[in-house]
Amino acid sequence: MKTLICTTPGNFEYGLQAMPALQAGQAIIRIRKIGVCGTDLHAFEGTQPYFNYPRILGHELAGEIVALDAADSSTFRAGELVTVIPYENCGVCIACRNGKPNCCEQIAVLGVHKDGGMVEFLSVPERLLVHGNGLSAEQLALVEPLSVSAHGIRRAGVQPGEFVMVMGAGPIGLAAMELARIAGANVIATDIQDKRLQFARETLGIPFTINAATDVAGRLRGITGGDMPTVVIDATGNQKAINNGIYFLAHGGRYVLIGLQKDLLQFPHPEFHKRESTLMSSRNATREDFEQVIRYIREGKVQPEKYITHRVKFGEVKHTFPSWLDPRNEVIKAIIDI
Known part of the structure; x- marks a missing residue:
């Protein structure tokens, strides 16, 4: 499984990882599109405050479900396009108990506190999946930043x-x-x-x-x-x-x-x-925000594609990514296609 690792500020290296094993309560998704966020750019240049190296970046994700925990009674199905709430919360701290999982005391954000989605296959808790509801992979990759x-x-x-x-x-x-x-x-x-x-x-x-x-x-x-x-x-x-x-x-x-x-x-x-x-x-977003954004996209109130100015294949990211830090390239939103 191909992956892209930010090893030190200003440096990417491609690597290989084993296919993740399916665990209880988890789903495995094949990543289709990755949005590049300011957080990714800041991590790459060494100015992201909640960050350690090496790290696999990527938290604006669209993927296809390839495997689900059979023991779960799931509303999801294999082959479905989904996006991911990339903020893994503990569920027991005061913020989680008060309905604010987005600022959990022990929060682990994909691509920041733990390895993220610049990979071919990713294992995530099923509870953090969000139904695509007919949206395209490009649209779903931009649901997270719009939700923020x-x-x-x-x-x-x-x-x-x-x-x-x-x-x-x-x-x-x-x-x-x-x-x-x-x-x-x-x-x-x-x-x-x-x-x-x-x-x-x-x-x-x-x-x-x-x-x-x-x-x-x-x-x-x-x-x-x-x-x-x-x-x-x-x-x-x-x-x-x-x-x-x-x-x-x-x-x-x-x-x-x-x-x-x-x-x-x-x-x-x-x-x-x-x-x-x-x-x-205002930190991160909640499922309520994700669902509101998806509703707005389905209603035509928001058109995420308007924000996309740059597209690149996964194999080209290492060489292209540094150019996105230069304002002269007029990047608003870059999308990586796996």
């Missing part, structure tokens, strides 16, 4: 008519913009790359875009009639952007961090306090 964004929008409690600013027009940020728009918000996108802002406007229908190198606060006051956005969402994972985000938030607003970085979160307490701000993180 959906979780952030749900955490923010986005309401129709309010102004929502999303910082960062990468895949997670773009999806957050689209899902906030679907929720009825007036969405404002910021990024330092004009091409990504153009994508937000022309492909996703985001009405307001601001280059982050300009007078962002002034533009926001003009767009919101002086009120500023009642929701600010960070999807940059950039320390400077995250620390500056509080200055763009309306009084009484909610600041949601989907992006993640290694260093300190810091801003003046008076700026935070005077707004009676709500600060929250």
Whole structure:
């Protein structure tokens, strides 16, 4: 079984693994498509905070079931296309008991804390499979990142008519913009790359875009009639952007961090306090988010294929992957075909 291992920052090696044995409660899936996430890119360059080497990357997955535990009474069947909730949770900690398996104390994310899906065959707990419901493999490979964004929008409690600013027009940020728009918000996108802002406007229908190198606060006051956005969402994972985000938030607003970085979160307490701000993180996603995204795709509200800008065969990843770190290549979402 062919696999691709990130051995050290900046280096991939192809290897071989034995076909996984079928274990109780597990399913074996043949990986068909893998989405490349910012987490994968950060791990490759050595800036992912929850990461050790060597590691097999890959958590945005679409696969075909090839074997199931016969002892289980399963709703799945061999040959079915599925996606995977890649966050293995313990089921007993306080977060799991309170219905928040996405932030389990002992969470093990495929491709981050444990080996992931850049393999031909993968064994996963059947309880983490999600029915494909007629979606294509490409669509299913993008359900996970869309679900991360959906979780952030749900955490923010986005309401129709309010102004929502999303910082960062990468895949997670773009999806957050689209899902906030679907929720009825007036969405404002910021990024330092004009091409990504153009994508937000022309492909996703985001009405307001601001280059982050300009007078962002002034533009926001003009767009919101002086009120500023009642929701600010960070999807940059950039320390400077995250620390500056509080200055763009309306009084009484909610600041949601989907992006993640290694260093300190810091801003003046008076700026935070005077707004009676709500600060929250948004980690991973839940089955509810996965099912919402699949429903939106089936209803035509979201078209995941729009995000795909690059496609590559599994055997070409080692040589192609480093180029996806270069902004000049204008990667929004890359898909690996096995």
